[in-house]
Amino acid sequence: MPEGDTVWQTAQRLHTALAGQALTRSDLRVPRFATADLTGRTVLDVTPRGKHLLTRIEGGLTLHSHLRMEGSWQVYGSDERWRGGPTHQIRAILGNAAHTAVGYRLPVLELLRTADENQAVGHLGPDLLGPDWDPDIAAANLLSDPARPLGEALLDQRNLAGIGNVYKSELAFLARVTPWLPVGELPADTPARLVATAHRLLEANKNSFDRRTTTTAAGRRPGDRLHVYGREGRPCLRCGTAIRKAEQGDGSRERPTYWCPGCQSGPIPGSHHTS
Structure with a gap:
């Protein structure tokens, strides 16, 4: 399972590629959220919380993911070949004009209201790399x-x-x-x-x-x-x-x-x- 510093790095890569840009592609490949369409919405920020990733999106939505042992988020340029694994392992795709973020083998992927983030991460203790560290x-x-x-x-x-x-x-x-x-x-x-x-x-x-x-x-x-x-x-x-x-x-x-x-x-x- 990735350590907190690895998750922090992943959040920084995703934030740099996605934040401030409107999504031109959105594909959540889990049954519960397969019909959700986030295209046209702007990604506000990507924030790590312990080993969790919170991708906040315009309209009061948060895409919550957790890598656990096998999951990963990879960021590619618009013309770059995806190399993170076979297509059937893809669980999420978020893209804009310049970059595409692809989530592979994500064991946890859910779309929440941003106001309800505590349902996913409220149980966590102080975050070693977060503003709440105590x-x-x-x-x-x-x-x-x-x-x-x-x-x-x-x-x-x-x-x-x-x-x-x-x-x-x-x-x-x-x-x-x-x-x-x-x-x-x-x-x-x-x-x-x-x-x-x-x-x-x-x-x-x-x-x-x-x-x-x-x-x-x-x-x-x-x-x-x-x-x-x-x-x-x-x-x-x-x-x-x-x-x-x-x-x-x-x-x-x-x-x-x-x-x-x-x-x-x-x-x-x-x-x-x-x-």
């Missing part, structure tokens, strides 16, 4: 269920919006605890530091475009842009211990999770003991 509320949300493993709490968009599986693993590493540690067992100052670090990292990476980095530049070798994520079996950049990988989830969905047994303390899968 670190105190985010930290309090993380602590609202003390028994919950840190990794699950970070991924819960109701606590704070924008963290995905990459940042989950990286943040736990930077906090020097495993993602399975109950949030109530974190040192007193750690939740505040965690949300501050999350905000700093997403802000630093929102314009990086496919070069997400959580490590410092000093002494970094090419390719060592992440501390633990995707580095199973490779040496920890801090202590040299081999990075490990396991699945973590709440029972509904398991996610690959990476950690360093040498640097991170706390519970690990298959054991009631700390690493």
Whole structure:
């Protein structure tokens, strides 16, 4: 699932291509909205909210989409060949005289009244890249269920919006605890530091475009842009211990999770003991 910085980048591309222009083409390929015709209406803005995208359109309408694991929005010039996937995977087309935005494999696509956007995104916690960012509320949300493993709490968009599986693993590493540690067992100052670090990292990476980095530049070798994520079996950049990988989830969905047994303390899968 894309992280909040990736969704922010997608919103910027869509906004640049569509905002301020009248739609000359509109095609929503989901049964509920297949007859909706937005041609002639001006796109007002495209705004990210956590991992959600809100395309606001003249006349009080909002096209709400969510990429989840497989979805994507691609922007093409008027004469450019579409390359995002086969035609049967297209769920939405929004075009103007200069650009066409094509939504592929979108699992969530709905047309709402702009006044009803909260029905889609009102459940979200403070947005790490949004104007509503509030670190105190985010930290309090993380602590609202003390028994919950840190990794699950970070991924819960109701606590704070924008963290995905990459940042989950990286943040736990930077906090020097495993993602399975109950949030109530974190040192007193750690939740505040965690949300501050999350905000700093997403802000630093929102314009990086496919070069997400959580490590410092000093002494970094090419390719060592992440501390633990995707580095199973490779040496920890801090202590040299081999990075490990396991699945973590709440029972509904398991996610690959990476950690360093040498640097991170706390519970690990298959054991009631700390690493």
